[in-house]
Structure formats: structure tokens, C-alpha cells
Amino acid sequence: MNRTDALRVVALAAQAEMALVRRDAVAGPLLAQASRAADGTPAAPPLAEAARLVRAAPEREAVRQAALSLTRMALHEAEAVVLGAAG
Amino acid sequence: MARVLGQDAAVLGAAGADLEALAQLEAWARRSVVVPGDAPIIDAHVHLGIDRDGHALSAEDLVADMDANGIAAAVAFPADEPGVDGDFHEANQRVADAALAHPGRIIAFCRLNPARPFARALDAATAAGARGLKLHPVAQGFRPEGDECVAVVREATDRGWPVLFHAGFGARPLGDAFAGLLRQVPDARLILAHGGRGDHRALAAATAAFPNVLFDTSIAALPDLVTLPPERIVFGSDRPYGDHAQALHLVGVAARVAGWDAAAVRGVLGGNLARCIGPVVP
Secondary structure (H helix, E strand, O other): OOHHHHHHHHHHHHHHHHHHHOOOOOHHHHHHHHHHHOOOOOOHHHHHHHHHHHHHOOOOHHHHHHHHHHHHHHHHHHHHHHOOOOO | OOEEOOEEHHHHHHOOOOHHHHHHHHHHHHHOOOOOOOOOOEEEEEEEEEOOOOOEEOHHHHHHHHHHHOOOEEEEEEOOOOOOOOOOHHHHHHHHHHHHHOOOOEEEOEEOOOOOOOHHHHHHHHHHOOOOEEEOHHHHOOOOOOHHHHHHHHHHHHOOOOEEEOOOOOOOOOHHHHHHHHHHOOOOOEEEHHHHOOOHHHHHHHHOOOOOEEEEOOOOOHHHHOOOOHHHEEOOOOEOOOOHHHHHHHHHHHHHHHOOOHHHHHHHHHHHHHHHHOOOOO
């Protein structure tokens, strides 16, 4: 993942994180977008699972919290690339 | 598998989750941090009880999550449940009882509203075994540099207690606020939660000359953590707002980005906090 691609994932994952915190229905589409943007990177598996979870049961609190955890993992993986760490 | 990512696996399964995939991601997150030798991992930031916002965590679920994630001990304090008199008396007692029920695993901090008379609450918490104080300027609506907060931090410091402050989400600038507090109580041992993400650059500058001020990693921002000296950082999960696997993953990524060596990682995971709060096993 180059830094431009990573920055795109950072932006989408950070928006999705706040949408999940705010229990906003836009979290689902944002996670789907972030998952596609992260395809093939270490951030992709947690984002894909978070998107799948939220799509399946967006109203469940346990789902929201698990999706938050996965989204933060992906966010930090993408941020690491922006900050210049080896992937 | 009873729990995954800090949640009841049965509830997630009923919601259609792929539990095997979640367990694999949780294990991947845990593996992100290389724990040097047998370094004990101590969590600096856990809420017990039922918060006004609905988040909840019991001592039994906390210990189950700690066991699953290799967490040796955790500092716990009440969720935002101040009670009818507003002084957190019942909530502090419940956390103290949890610490007594899980000796060496749960370390009780008490929680107060500095705007309320605090002497009785501090005495009761001391008698119940509390070893530190948690303050939340946003939830309880006070200023860290205000006279009431300065008084309670001075009293806690005189008792030899560290004070953990919420320093995350919030509108007010924090650099001058904590500089003002530290001018008045320069020997205070403070733990600024969430890596000080509420105003990180100003907080890092304002506290740079105070080695007794630490930052916890709970729901922190990666760019904030990697710009701090690792000896100023302590591991935290923010359970139940965060979970242990994600919190460990953040430390692993920060170590990779900042190039922390094994000694630094050992300090972040528990050594730095142990120096601040004293021996974990009573």
C-alpha cells in the first residue's frame, strides 16, 4: 500500500469510526467503501469483517462495539503506512 | 469461545457474525505486539459498572477478557454512575469490592466530582482499598486548573495516589489547563487518558518537564503515541469502550512505527505503570 492509498483508507476508516461511535447509519456504507479501498492490504480483513457485521445486524450493540474494534485496528494499520512504517 | 473482542460470542453469533473469522482477527491483533519475555501486561484504564450512556462491564467479564488476552492486572474505576448524592459512593464501593474479589487482578481507583465535598468520599475509598483517583472533566463538568480540582488533586497526591484524567473527547483546550494544575501541584502523578488526544500537541508541550505525567494508550491516536517518549506511555484499553485485542494491536503498531526496543515495549505494557502505582500484587 502506498501512502496515497493508505491516506484514503485512513480518511474512510476514521469517518466510519466516528459514525459507529455516534450510532449513525452511514457507518455501513463507509465501512464498505473503506473495505474496498483497503483491498489487498493488512487493513482489509478487519474492515471487511466490520462491514459484514454492520450489514448483518446494524442495530445490535455488540455488533457496533466489535465493528468499532475492527475499524480501529484497520485505521492504525493504514496510519502506520502514512507515518512511514514498514508494512 | 465464550467471548470475542470483548463481546459475548453468543450474542454476536446470533447477530450473524462469523465467529471463527472474528477469533482469527482477534488473535492477529494480539500477535501484533511482541511481549518481551514474561513481561506482565497491566491495563491502566477500565470502567466497571453501568454508565449513564449504556456501556457496561462486570468484574467477571473483565477478568474473563483479561485471561483471554494475557492481561495480568487492570486499574478499574467506576463508570459514570455518580448516584443520587453525586459523590460516586456506591459505585466506588462496588469497584473496591471487585478488587477484593480479584486480588492482584483488579486495582481499584475511586471516582469523584471535585465540585462535591470530597473528604468523606476519599476517606471511604481509602478505607475500602482504593489506590488512586479517576477524574473526568467533561462528564462531571469541571476545569482541571479550577480551585476545586486542584484541591482534590493535592489531597490525592498527599495520600500518595496517582490521578487519572480523561483527556480525550471534549471541546476545551487542555494544554494551559493542565499546565495550570501542575503549577499548583507540581509533584502530582498524573495519567492523561487516551494519549491526550483531546489536545495532544499542547498537552505534550505543557507536560514535557513533568516526568510524573504519563499518557495512556486507551483509544489513543497513533500519531500522538509515536511522538511521545515511550517511558511516558502506559497501556490502557478503555474497557468497555475499547477491547484488549485492539488495545494491544495499537501498542504493536506504535512500536513498529516508532521503533521501540524490547525494554520500551516492556515499559509501555506494564513497567511504567507499575512504577507509578506501586506493586500490583498486594
